[in-house]
Amino acid sequence: MRELFTRVFAIFWKDLLSELRTKEVATSVLVFALLVVVIFNFAFESGEDTIGLVAPGILWVAFTFAGVLGLNHTFATEKENSSLEGLMLCPVERYVIYLGKLAGSFTFMLVVAAIITPIFLVLFNLPLCLPRLALIIVLATVGFTSVGTLFSALSAHTKAREIMLPILFLPVVVPVLIAAVKATGVVLDGGAWSDMSTWLQILVAFDIIFLVVSVLVFEFVIEE
């Protein structure tokens, strides 16, 4: 168990180090997410009365698109110098690679959310109800990245990588998107915990199911 953790962490750490040195992905994804929020503001011409209706949607569309952009890089970085082969030569089971990569994408998405969400709430003059939003964001991010890491590995071996990932990824994460938007709506309306519990349950169910399935099928995606 401890060995597993050391190895997962080693993969996570080297990805983090690489990203901290280049900051390529983080900056572009952040700017992109912010742009989506701003563009939607124009698209909906959000006045005081309509903002409550469209705000959750804007936030989650921004996250989803930013997520796709970030996930595209999860395995693309391993193609340089064929380092994915180097990883696969290590005496570890394939799912260890999956978990390490997942830890990386999860943290990355969470950082993006942590920066975008407060800006979003301020820009749209919404209540700063962060703790409950944070819970929704964590649960939804687990779902997004568990499926996204699997599909990122898959699309890294396809010809049109950038477009294949969203085509595969978006239909599958529809439940996460619905549940996250609905739960966020409840929070922003100042609703009760009980109103969002159904949505949280869907998120948790999705997270567990797709973590397990991804761990099981990952080796079929990366082997040659």
Add this chain to the structure above:
Amino acid sequence: MRERSVMLSNILLGLGCALMIAALYLVFIYAPTEEAMGDVQRIFYFHVALAWVAFLAFFVVFICSILYLWKRDVRWDTVARSSAELGVVFTTLVLITGPIWARPVWGVWWTWDARLTATLVLWLTYVAYLLVRGFATEESRGARFAAVLGIVGFIDVPIVYLAIHLWRTHHPPALVGDLVSSMLLTLLVSVAAFTLLFIILLKGSVSVRNMEAEVRHLKDSKMNRRNY
């Protein structure tokens, strides 16, 4: 062996034709006209049968995908691929017959209700399934990618449905309970006819794929021999 398979195909085809004619008779002549909706309701017998077959096709994809990853036998992949193609065709027909029925009854072509939306998401998932093969860097990889999507996509179906159902719903619920017995009979025969149609098409598609593979194999080995 081959003779027996041809005979089986002919029996299936004959049975399929008979059932389909029976279904057409039942749908258009035997079944009573629904009071509120009128004749347009008759599309329901096709709509439901098509939806059932589409779902069956994706279930076949799911099972064959698991078997392919487990056994690594190309035959499972061939069945999965053919079934997915048919599933997409049938889902497309569901998405077409739905609005034809909805327009006169609900007054709109499309509504974002649970079943419609879930069907659309399903359709998109399996279109991606068909796409991923062509975009994979090599054939065996494409087959594995498709199998993974065949599994992930199918497991996603109930969650998608549940989420969208909680999100909103207008679709007529509990269809079968309200049907008079003559309508129920018509529906069942129609479902049986389309299921048989699916089996015949799947069998045909798989055998065409196998022949293609055989031809390619012969061509390759001939070319290899010439090289020596």
Add this chain to the structure above:
Amino acid sequence: MAEGDLSPTPWAIETHGLAKSFGNIPALAGIDLKVKRGDHLTVFGPNGAGKTTLIKLLSTLSKPSGGSVLLDGLDIRKTPEQSRSKLGVVSHSTFLYPHLTVSENLRFYGKMYGLANLERRIEEVISQVQLKARLHDRVGTLSRGMQQRVAIARAVLHDPPVMLLDEPETGLDPHATVMMRAVLEHFTSGERTVVMTTHNLARGLELADQVLILHEGVVVYQEVKQEIDAAAFPEIYDRCTGMRR
């Protein structure tokens, strides 16, 4: 045969009817190999002969479509993790992360192999490849030759008994090639079993105990070194691979 046996066979590597095809196109067909512990096998063959495919099959990176690979008598498909820990692979790609330093790269791989005394081991291998001065430089800033030496350090970090070298000299300038050879020789002499693919006939023959020529996925020539007349070998190679001079 019990799995715990230390030396059940004298063979470090055995393959039986090893085959790989991509779709309908066969890349390797029915390869039977036996490499004694400590021996050096050199695999020759023109581009597309299946050399890289063979290395990938031996290193568990690729799954065979037929046949099997035994490493120390154990089927690598049944014990993939255990088998991988016995292998060191050097290929034309370095498997290194360009934005990490040499030491960070080695530390990462060391952790993945679960090595104890990692820091000491890194110092050891890095001085063996004579790159101690560049230990804290990013890999991306090193020359191709130096990167390849780091790749060798990475491959031997866990002291593997078997080394697989897939055209390790591809893309190096002459000076770097000389350096690389010295380094490789240091690591491949002695007890290690080596399988190497190369285009360089003289060099490959010199290092070999056993020679193999692949052509279109089939073994067309197989001989022990003592039986080969080095002067006549280029001609043999040309004849086997169907080339005329």
